[in-house]
Amino acid sequence: MPDLDKLHEAVVEGDSKTAAAVTHAAIAAGVEPLAIVTGYLVPAMDEVGRRFECEEYFVPEMLLSARAMKASMEIVRPLLAAAGTEPVGRVVIGTVQGDLHDIGKNLVASMLEGGGFEVIDLGANVTPERFIDAVTTRNAHVVALSALLTVTMTSMKTTIDAFQAAGLREKVKIMVGGAPVTQQYADAIGADGFGESAAAAVALARRLVAV
Amino acid sequence: MSRLHEWLSGGLLITDGAWGTELQARGLAPGAAPDTWNLTHPERVEAVAHAYVEAGSQVILTNTFRANAAAMEGDLEAINRAGVEISKRAAGARALVFASIGPTGKMLMAGEIGSDRATAAFAAQAAALAAAGADALLVETMSDVEEARLAVAAAKTTGLPVIVSFAFDSGKNKDRTMMGATPEAVAAAMVDAGADAVGANCGVGVERAAPICRRLRAACNLPVWIKPNAGLPKMEGTAIRYDTSAEFFASHYTALREAGASFLGGCCGSTPDFIRALVRARCASS
Numbered sequence: 001m002p003d004l005d006k007l008h009e010a011v012v013e014g015d016s017k018t019a020a021a022v023t024h025a026a027i028a029a030g031v032e033p034l035a036i037v038t039g040y041l042v043p044a045m046d047e048v049g050r051r052f053e054c055e056e057y058f059v060p061e062m063l064l065s066a067r068a069m070k071a072s073m074e075i076v077r078p079l080l081a082a083a084g085t086e087p088v089g090r091v092v093i094g095t096v097q098g099d100l101h102d103i104g105k106n107l108v109a110s111m112l113e114g115g116g117f118e119v120i121d122l123g124a125n126v127t128p129e130r131f132i133d134a135v136t137t138r139n140a141h142v143v144a145l146s147a148l149l150t151v152t153m154t155s156m157k158t159t160i161d162a163f164q165a166a167g168l169r170e171k172v173k174i175m176v177g178g179a180p181v182t183q184q185y186a187d188a189i190g191a192d193g194f195g196e197s198a199a200a201a202v203a204l205a206r207r208l209v210a211v
Numbered sequence: 212m213s214r215l216h217e218w219l220s221g222g223l224l225i226t227d228g229a230w231g232t233e234l235q236a237r238g239l240a241p242g243a244a245p246d247t248w249n250l251t252h253p254e255r256v257e258a259v260a261h262a263y264v265e266a267g268s269q270v271i272l273t274n275t276f277r278a279n280a281a282a283m284e285g286d287l288e289a290i291n292r293a294g295v296e297i298s299k300r301a302a303g304a305r306a307l308v309f310a311s312i313g314p315t316g317k318m319l320m321a322g323e324i325g326s327d328r329a330t331a332a333f334a335a336q337a338a339a340l341a342a343a344g345a346d347a348l349l350v351e352t353m354s355d356v357e358e359a360r361l362a363v364a365a366a367k368t369t370g371l372p373v374i375v376s377f378a379f380d381s382g383k384n385k386d387r388t389m390m391g392a393t394p395e396a397v398a399a400a401m402v403d404a405g406a407d408a409v410g411a412n413c414g415v416g417v418e419r420a421a422p423i424c425r426r427l428r429a430a431c432n433l434p435v436w437i438k439p440n441a442g443l444p445k446m447e448g449t450a451i452r453y454d455t456s457a458e459f460f461a462s463h464y465t466a467l468r469e470a471g472a473s474f475l476g477g478c479c480g481s482t483p484d485f486i487r488a489l490v491r492a493r494c495a496s497s
Contacts, residue, residue, distance in 0.1 A: 058391025
């Protein structure tokens with residue numbers, strides 16, 4: 001039986017090789033794929049998020065951990081899919097129209113994936129129509145909108161309004177984040193939640209799908 | 212004496228304020244790339260440059276922050292050339308023109324861009340800016356020391372003085388870059404990279420700038436470039452405004468000069484009024 005605490009440690013320390021090796025060994029020893037995710041990957045990424053919040057970790061450490069988590073997820077995901085296991089929730093994420101910045105959005109996407117969500121990443125400069133299309137075709141529960149610039153964050157409102165106009169606003173929870181975004185702005189444009197950081201975004205997405 | 216030290220022989224130089232917000236005030240659509248206006252609306256870009264020269268800026272930048280091949284598309288050579296030409300026309304003999312080079316917007320360590328592509332993008336932009344007659348090159352709003360190294364190395368091949376400036380906006384005391392680098396780490400790495408001056412721009416506001424300036428100055432012998440934001444953007448309903456006044460901003464003049472700033476101006480949210488207030492503060496203090 002492999003020592004699965006080493007998987008937790010490898011993700012927290014950002015060691016992709018060990019994360020993949022322990023995951024392979026665990027699967028070979030008959031550990032349930034879902035138990036690997038919920039028992040080890042999710043808590044490990046929570047710890048990474050905690051360290052980021054405490055400012056023990058910065059973006060580079062977080063990226064390495066996300067990479068280690070992904071190395072393990074790539075082994076586990078096909079097994080979960082084969083077993084018909086549903087993810088915690090399905091999130092459509094993208095940087096809003098007019099904004100080409102995707103560093104923050106990519107971090108949030110990684111953290112959400114590490115938090116057990118299925119993430120559909122539409123990239124940057126995403127039109128309201130593409131968000132709506134992705135939500136309807138992929139049956140997503142949450143939409144995560146990112147913007148880096150004060151001049152593009154207004155596209156968040158346009159996107160939320162478009163969901164309203166399409167009659168889909170009640171079907172999804174919409175969360176927003178990015179450097180210039182505040183709780184006050186999120187409230188003003190009618191978002192369901194605001195995440196101050198990538199780690200906070202995971203906690204927020206969990207709250208939104210639990211409701 | 213190097214060109215940079217010659218320029219600084221008369222003491223601190225006042226630089227310019229924000230361009231993006233000024234261009235928006237002149238009709239730039241939200242979400243549009245300001246750099247493209249160098250070709251489509253050169254007279255409005257020149258109006259911004261001219262407003263800063265009139266306000267008393269001794270150094271003005273160029274509207275070329277995004278014009279590298281990793282950050283935007285288009286005829287970048289023409290955009291960069293026009294950017295320098297516009298600022299030089301506005302500056303005349305009254306101000307120096309330092310050409311702006313911003314980050315790629317992609318992360319090296321996440322594999323979003325390779326060193327080769329980043330270097331090629333910076334080198335092409337630096338060459339275009341230098342050929343158009345910029346007095347110096349400013350690599351600004353950096354958060355990753357490795358990316359800044361590539362940009363500085365590429366900029367140095369032009370033979371122009373190279374200033375490199377980071378955004379310190381993360382960590383408990385907002386004294387680290389997004390990538391976690393401290394002023395000390397930044398200063399050491401940029402001395403090593405061969406930069407002629409090092410600095411801090413953008414960030415979280417003028418109140419936090421003096422300690423960072425002092426730490427950069429203590430960590431190396433290079434002149435320090437300081438260009439803080441006019442605070443963080445605040446929302447009024449769905450409208451965006453910066454709540455730092457020109458007077459409040461300029462009230463930090465003495466503290467920043469004493470902290471060792473050699474170049475002083477404003478970043479996001481600042482206007483020609485901020486520069487006028489800095490000029491007044493300098494007169495009052497001398």
